[in-house]
Amino acid sequence: MSRTLVVVGNGMVGHRLVQALRDRDTAGGWRVVQFAEEARPAYDRVALTSYVDGWDPLRLRLDGAEFDSDDAVELVLGDPVATVDRAARTVTTASGRVQAYDALALATGSAPFVPPVPGRDLPGCHVYRTIDDLDAIKASAARARAGVGRGAALVIGGGLLGLEAAKALRDMGLSPHVVELAPRLMPLQVDEGGGALLKRLIEDLDVTVHAGTSTAAIEGDRGRLLAKLGNGTELDVDLVVFSAGIRPRDQLARDCGLPVGERGGVLVDEGCRTEDPDVYAIGECANIEGRVYGLVAPGYAMAEIVADRLLGGRATFPGADMSTKLKLLGVDVASFGDAHAATEGSLEVVVNDAVKGTYKKLVVSDDAKTLLGGVLVGDAADYATLRPMVGRALPGDPGALLAPAGGGGGVGVDALPDEAQVCSCNAVTKGDVRTAVHEQGCADIPAVKACTRAGTSCGSCVPMLKQLLTSFGVEQSKALCEHFSQSRAELFEIVRVTGATTFSELVERHGTGRGCDICKPAVASILASLGNGHILAGEQGVLQDTNDKFLANIQRNGTYSVVPRIPGGEITPEKLIVIGQVARDFGLYTKITGGQRIDLFGATVDQLPVIWKRLVDAGFESGHAYGKSLRTVKSCVGSTWCRYGVQDSVGLAVELELRYRGLRSPHKLKSGVSGCARECAEARGKDFGVIATDNGWNLYVGGNGGTMPRHADLLVSEVDKETLLKVIDRFLVFYIRTADRLQRTSAWLDAMEGGLDHLRDVVVHDSLGLCAELEAQMAAHVDGYADEWAAVLQDPEKLSRFTSFVNAPGSPDPAVSFREERGQRVPVLLGTPEVASR
Template structure:
């Protein structure tokens, strides 16, 4: 039953002759953009016409029937059509801007509707003439039900020119294929996943200058090459001067390939103060044992540092030497705002506190303490997706009092504020679930206690599922462990970003000792070699040889550093201390947690709260307008 009237309490459900129960094998939901066009009805002196499917009707210069009103973006129905993509929205804005400023406006042209879905686990892309509507079009199709992939390339009648295509289950070829529409495509079957594993016959060098690299911002290969000629030597430079890769991000990989194709040695300097990459700076700090930033920058860099290199070096120092607190003299000023106050700053200047609950476990007594703290400090409470309790709305001066009560209850710093291990999520495993194959709760607790406080290039999340039903969603984590009847499967590098991705299998059916050693090595290799703010997924993609090379290093010890990586992690485990407890024991550190140095007992008057739908919500900072 797709819909039915709601019966009155105690009354049988009324029958509706227009509603029928259908027995079906497949239900298809057609979803998309619904334009918000209510303003058209309220226009004066008369309402503005709307398209049959919604949207404010405009001509191809984006003008409505009222010469003083234009419509742009997804509420505009250009010649009766609403476009739910970013590129047509930009185009309509440019047309109106040209008209308003007196320049010659170019009429709206039917846009490129190529798109790639950016939802975790939903690999779907279409481009060009995806439905083979061109006369003489010849579709080439490969359907692989074993691997769950489908690919279709639409070629012209000669079979040599690419017209369009559809990719499902594996859309990695989209970035290369979309710019090739209208061009000759040698060996098209090599681009389809199940075609036998042949390498594609063309690379980015084969694209013509007119090929559109970034469809969101209409940037061609010629535009990219011109920017490189003018001095752009990194992906960041290309983003700045061409806007390519700044919207959906699906073309960023091609930008790097174009730099390589043009023979540009990409600049890997951390910032203007250090010509070295983060990996090289990590090795410098490890080799010299320097943990003082002024000494370090005098020896290896120039100037006094910036908002990029200071937090990066603070993280490296903390990774290499966990015996020093992040707020020790000389290190506190290097930290990002979250690390500086050991809590997550919120948009109104207040902070949130997330106590550690290993594996999601909490005792009744600890739960009562959390509730009492939230009540006494008037905090907003939310259960997170990582099986933690987040308390929002604390002022800086309230943080030590909150921590003291949590520490007294046996709860530690959750370190949800740092670029470090956030949490290890778990299902109930063999403790309670009848399907559980291994003790996932105990393993999740062990992993969280082992890697807590590990500073890394970016935040880390883990998950442990007790069976293949995957209740802990381990394949969406940087480290994912799934139980089998023979042991544990280890998945790595699943997380979000511009292109969310599932974790990939690193090794299967491991005993627990081997599992721990592989995780030690993987994390040790990652924190040593990844770039600043690089998630594990992006690190794997950027590593030469990809996951295969990382598997050789971690599982086969191809570089001969496995023992060093395990020793590095063992030192971290041995030296761990609770950062909240350390602050409470140090009067000098406690002095940092006041709203005003000259009035330590005065709360910050700029932090304000309101009510929305019965919930406590932060109000904007004074003088800051929010849309």
């Protein structure tokens, strides 16, 4: 008979508790009933600000948030617990449901603190905590945008959350002001020196900072708001966001007589247990050892403890690492350990580079031998190596650690002990990574991520994971093959810069030997991406894999399949009839593909040009089904026919397919365009997918189906078509230039340092100054496109290669034969493989 755990609250911590318990409770000792106040399943509140990119609540949803395939978990949405009866061991919800419990976990989180400013209840005043809050802010911002000139917004509170809110407001097109009572921004994390630099960097980004003052009053002013600051400044704004801190939501505990801390928070012991042994409290509503934590990592730790205790364990709270690293409005800020040098006798080492815009401070023990903490502003690359060093002996002079040479200055990952935590989000130690590498055979970053969960939350430790792999002796050679020590990306740059046009000169100057089936097609692809005529021209012909060499897809009996391009999946009846006639006349097995086109199977090498001739004469061209290149742009029928469609998805799909057809890339490229949010074209499963909104197009990148399904990430939202094409141009060329051989965009994006933010910086904000060059390369491709099939038909030399036997043109392969299955011809295979022995 299983016992019942009732979880009050469905935030990140409450969700983690249920997840952890279900992971470990293999005996099925507990069933769980979880009550949520919000109407949507648990979502990533840490990433709340990213909701502004596309306003898609599903993107924030936590993995497995619905537990809909788990019979042992009942998730009740939109029905908060109203009272707890500890004597009866029941809870009663707002709707009146009474639920008995054997154990109760309070995970009610916290509520925004709204200071008692007159006018704080006026329309246009908001808090910043939930998806619904952001929707309300969006509505206010839309009203502001409808007015004259650029709208403005006031953020009250210049801490972490306030700066997040400022970013969201700026992304909504408003000019944000931030008011902070303390003399500097982020007073909890950053010291005075770091705060001064932070203010300067933030103000460069169109955010006005009013530090060292308060908000005295807010008044309504002809549909807008007038904010009066303590220092006399008056600001005309369209909306106000309060982000002045949080308070634990402990009312439920107070009402049922559980003790709370002086400044709030349900008092719990080191096992997260309240005074009542059947009641636990975790996360931001808990007061553990006199402290209330407003970060997710300590909350997760508490969730894990309760899961352990429910199963008979003795886990205790290890104390929390309050270290933080984040990118606020594009500015790196990190704070770790004793950032404010509160330890008695501690010393500070500061490097403040006003020119580069970086501030770095280390706090060390009085004998300068132990690292206690630090603050990094403007460049937080050293965070990953410095944070795990806290409390440990320094490997050298503290000043050397801040030396600009290389990440981590003088600290190498070798100096870290195995118990040092490298991923604080998921509590992964260096030893865990070592085990993953040595015992579980992880040989790259994606494998380590999957195995340990390190680097899967904030991602700040990924550079360090790379260093760890190297230090554990994992050969992360980027060499393309034995003939080239360079990576594909490096070879691409060599070809681009030197203008090399043949494999022979490349392998002679930059490689060894004569090449192989890995480097030859890779170089052929690079040459084709940079526009070197037909892919079978000159020496290129012998570099191509058989599919590219015969412009068709080899099948298991040595015959090929033929796929004509059907842009966007739109085809006239006449053309459909031609495909049917060709298939019938050549006896080709016919199948509709997943990419909304038609595949014709069973053509021999000598039949290929004859088939193409029929197709080309009818207005078809190569569909590049054989190439590592754009395959198809799938589309739904869109606003032309569909009663839900908001844009012409077919029109855009056709345009995209014609623009990028024939583009050679490190791997195949798939795309899709959906005409509304219902997403019938499955665009988020594509390398680049476009989804229509009422106001424009959302572009998603890095999606994949297949063995490693991955939903594409939103790169830009609600852009017009011109901007969309520009961003796709840049994205594709950046991918083509920098990806590894046979690395799809999804793996490329996963492996990219800085991830999606970095990609967006490069291809949207032009942080590397590359965009014009990327666009020019794409423009050259678009201008230089020609149909590969038609070109073969017009060239007797190329055409002569399409024979089964060089000494018997016209004779087909006598070993190829067919039988009939479901009314079509399918290959007869040559028996089971049997091979000669020496």
